[in-house]
Amino acid sequence: MSEKDTISIHLVREALLQSCAPGAATVEALSKVGIVPALLEQPDARVPATAYARLWRLLARRRDDEFFGMDPRKLKSGSLAFLCGAAMAQPSLGASLETGLGFLSLMLEQMPAQLVRQQSLAEIVLLEPEPKRAFTYFTYWMIVHGVACWLAGRRIPILAIELRCPQPDFYDDYRVMFSDNLRFDRPRTRMIFSADCLDLPIKRSPEELKRFLAYAPANILVKYRDPNSLATRIKNDLRQMPADSWPETDGLAASLCISASTLRRRLADEGQTYQGLKDSVRKELAIVWLAEPQVSFTEIAARLGFADASSFYKAFRKWSGSNPGHYRSLILNEAS
Template sequence: MAVKGTISNRLVHEALLGYQPLGLAPDALLAREGLSAQGLDDPDGRVGVGYFERLWRRLARRYDDEFFGMAARPLRAGSFAFLCRACMAQPTLAEALPHGLEFLRLLDEDFRAELIRRDELAEIVLHDPDEPRRAFAYFTFWLILHGVACWLAGRRIPILAVDVRCAAPAYLDDYRVMFSENLRFARPANRIIFAADALDAPIRRDEKDLQRFLAQAPGNILVKYQDHDSLATHIKAHLRGLPPAQWPDGERLAATFHVSPSTLRRRLAALGQPYQALKDGVRRDLAIGWLAEADLPFAAIAERLGFADISSFYKAFRKWTGTNPGRYRTLILSQPDRAGRPGRRLTGG
């Protein structure tokens, strides 16, 4: 399980794979950067975010590449800072993201992406017509882009689902925490889906804000906008293991976690995550996953989630995501390509 402030050893090794064509063994590469390889041979082990941040920064400086050697051309040192500047001059996120995507495309055709708004939903589609890349490459791209978007908006932008073209890797826990429970692999295209109202967020960032952001990057985009808290994570995992009809009330949940009901309420209040909000989040994730199953009727989904009727499910889903289940299903079952899509394209990759 992902733990607050840590990164799986598996992702450290994924980050180093791009340097193997240079004939550099992981231990030698880490030693050259003044980083210890001790403990990294344990696949279930974890390192602090600070370790991963130093690794990313030092490799970017040495090899003049902020993308771990995974693109056809290096993403030159300073690209991330210019990406932020290209975006922050715009009035809203809807105008900033196309500028950022166009900047990345100019750096390297590997980063040919577009933002598409479809009523209450939005998606960013990354086009790569060649053989699929490693999952780590796709998720690193989304991590950078999502981190910048959250900083520009001044809040975490929940990702409803992620599609990638490659097969599912053996390890997914950190990706689920960083992005969404709803990860789909071997899909026709790479995309992230989120509520379109985030695009209306005004951008009020200046050079001082940017310098503070860059001074803390990439550690801030690894943890700042993530719900890593162990209590919330454990409660949500507990709920996922039960049918919603069997979810405990507050008193039984407190007994499960060996605390008093008042202590549980106080700790969740301190996090700004009351129990009802956690239940709604798990229901939302379950609903989004089931809506991707084309043959599963809405009534069956409503029943699985513990709603008395379809109308209650529709009302709740709109509250969670900003759209209705039918529109979400239409989007999630669509197959993005270069033409013939509904929706308003905000940038043409």
């Protein structure tokens, strides 16, 4: 992670809320990690992700709590290291998650969790007695998801995150870190992903663990997506028009007053392709419409520009590892 990767000042405020007294103590802590205290008064300010990671480590060390004082029990310093060590001894990601969630459920009084496998989908369900603030949930998910990705050696795509808390005033960075599909004021708190990931083998060495812990949490903070990037602009444009009217590469390039080769090169510089952007928007919209029971699969397929429902089924399974019927059943089955 480089200094150009940034985190919203809102997350800095959230980290300080229950872990550092306002006033002189906050000014001292921020100055120590290289964050200008005056930025707290600028709602659009962003700070280097590396500085945010230093703040995380400083607060954890001073409070002897790696969970920012957000649970009656401290997640004592060294807990992340113990969790990773125990989890990496397991043969598969599913077993690692069971071990890690069990450990966190023992350590944190109000954040018990369980892993549930439902055919082609898996979910981590929190059984907290009362709703928490959004930052508490996302700190928990950052630990669990970040460790899981490191254990598997690849990013685990999240299909949806549902939270019992109200939608906070600011949540843009959470969408970048986890999923565009964040749903608030839900009956349960859970993270949903493809069950295929549970079978991934774990092959991490003690040396790799040392390197991982040396750079945590900076290495599990996801790079901020530039809102002014070409890819973001294209995705925003695609969302505003029916899928069957999306332009081909040449037409898109012409609308941007650049050549098709320049379009491909600029997207490649951002690690993107036009086809990938179209698939991303289709998946994003499909997940939203699957949560609306009155919208049929045939209608969703048509809205997304597929020839028929069968083509949509195949594409959704490729995107998510699950068929859309099972996903809809799980996402709407809120009473179970």
